[in-house]
Amino acid sequence: MKKVSLVVTLLLILSTVLSACGGAAAPAAQAPAADAGAAAPAAPSGEVVTIEYALWDANQLPAYQACADAFMAANPNIKVNITQSGWNDYWNTIQTGMVAGTAPDVFTDHLAKYPEFAAKEQLVDIQPYVDADGVDLGVYLGQLADLWARDGKRFGLPKDWDTIAIVYNQNALDAAGVTLDELNNATWDLETGGTFQELIAKLSVDENGNNGLSPDFDPTKVKQYGLIINGAGEGYGQTEWSWLAATTGWRHIDELYATKYNYDDPRFTGTIQWYADNMKKGFIMPLEQVSSLGGSAAFNSGLGALHSNGSWMIGDFVNNATFPFGFARLPQGPEGRKSMFNGLADSIWVGTKHPAEAWQWVKYAASKECADKVGEFGVVFPAQQSGVDKALAAYAAKGVDVSAFTLQATEPDGTFLFPVTDHASEISAIMGPVMQSVMLGESEAAVALPAANEEVNALFK
């Protein structure tokens, strides 16, 4: 009896520990052998093929539903079924779906994610389709199309783009006597912090009503912070610090698909230290206060004067800000104003049973027709100029001036590309905790970041 119950005990413990992993243990060798290049036979006429399509941005769902409706009207033999889920669930669902063989045929993909999927042979190379159908890649703004190509293969057609700008609380500017002009022409540099540092000091107010320029300012009792950022930014810092670090001439990587990161550069470590120092001074909301509910929630509840964020959040501010607000240009650094240029695209999963139909949908979702439709909804900037014009008109109709984002995108050298490389998830796992510890003041940027950089670069060896 004793032996038996002991064995049972062990088995019970083992299974509770392992069942989570075991549950996902679908046959590993199930990787579908789809040959992307070969055009799959089109479905016999009369038979309706359903394409499952996934996206994460709820704001964009109505826009793409409109595209899908038009697409289905033109292609009666294809039905597009759209599923939307939030950012975190989204990627879990896609990944486990790939393992289980139930991933959507087409899904909205991100630059931080697609190289890993491509390396694990989960994405259809659409270059043969692009060649066969003569798709003009020149219609896409800037280098958007290049972001999705690697070694002659292509894993997505651009649908939209985004840049970073500064959101401001009009009431806070008025109270401090700061004009929009001053904000739009702010300067920044590593040594002095420029007029941008003065501005965020002036816009920081403690509970006694002193602002950050006053010697009596109490950084432990700040009522309104000069600047709020979204977090520590892991390895990208897209909305958090990339727009300042890049004005020094620093870049994450030297070219797309680089095998070496530059987190040890003094221009980068200096910029991050500037953030940490200003959090301590009470001019930027300390990291521990934004980590749970996020920077935009804090800004929307009136706890800050300025907030850096991306163009995809415009609608969020329109809906949630409890005060008059607007968008201002990024501060100018030694090398001008710089914003990361990022874009989404649709990818086709290799497990799709209908690659030809999936391609038709991908092509349509990245077409001028769909771009114009999406633009009219005014939720995102489409990847083609005509769509952008529609979006600008839609925003203007809502009374929002979004030129801070579009000027940044069209300015010569105003943008730099999202750093696309392999090992994105391992890099995030390394950089996440290190960036947090620097911004929380637990370690020095000049010491911790070069050490992390060595770890990151070791991934490529």
Place this chain on the structure above:
Amino acid sequence: MSVQSQAVGRSSPSNARPRRGRRWLNGESLTALFFILPSLIGFTVFYAVPAIRGLWISFTNWDLLRPAKFIGIENYIKLAQDKEFWNALYVTVYYVLLNIPLQTVLAMIIAVMMYRLTKSMLIRALIILPWLMPPVVVGLIWLWLLDPNIGIINVALKALGLPMIAFLGLPQWAMPSVAMINIWEYVGYTALLIFAGLQSIPGSVYEAASIDGASESQTFWKVTVPLLRPVLVFVIVTSVIGSFQVFDVIAITTKGGPVNATKVLNWYIYEQAFSRFNMGYATAISIVLFAILIFVSMMQMRLMRAGESDM
């Protein structure tokens, strides 16, 4: 349950073992087998087989999407040198130490109070209410309550003239906050188990104690605690196992941060498996967690003489 069965198994040594040859022919055994068959099938299909598969996966480099390759004990060698793993182990043990003693003592107090002061079903129901809530909801509620900017707890601290605390945002506060949330969630359930144990102690023992002139605290320490021991062993062993596997509240509130302060073993396993695509490695960590749990559970049962009853 396993613990109980062992406790029962050991505490009834007088039941002579049936002779081996006869055992399976015994009608009683057949009936018993018939009754456990449904759960036995479920156990085999959903627990035992995946668990054994898991053991196999831990010897491979499976990345979820490509075919797995056998790599021997490479994952285990990597693990021994992985400072993130050792940090996760340290953080987990820290959590268990924060969680179990306080939770058990509080549950004991609540159980004794329920036993001595009230027979109200309503109060018993209220006490286990947090346990009835889905852990995700619990995590979300506390995330908002503890928020430094707009959470009501910091509003209260401020009203009392105390400084604001970023409970979930600072490395030194994050784990105590998570432990507190979990204690709040599970203390009622634990109290209910102890309460059931208290009810099984015959009243005659207490009468005898009071006739002998035992004080309230003497009665508690000399009568209640020893007679409650089998139940306490069960409660502690299962809650230690549970708290070594803490996950849900961390997934909602801190996601392993800040600066790895709450990156417990289970979160690290999840991160390795589903964010970093290292399923083989993640499974190896699970196996190590399993070994740790066996060791801890057996130590506990031995030290607390789980099989013996003083009744």
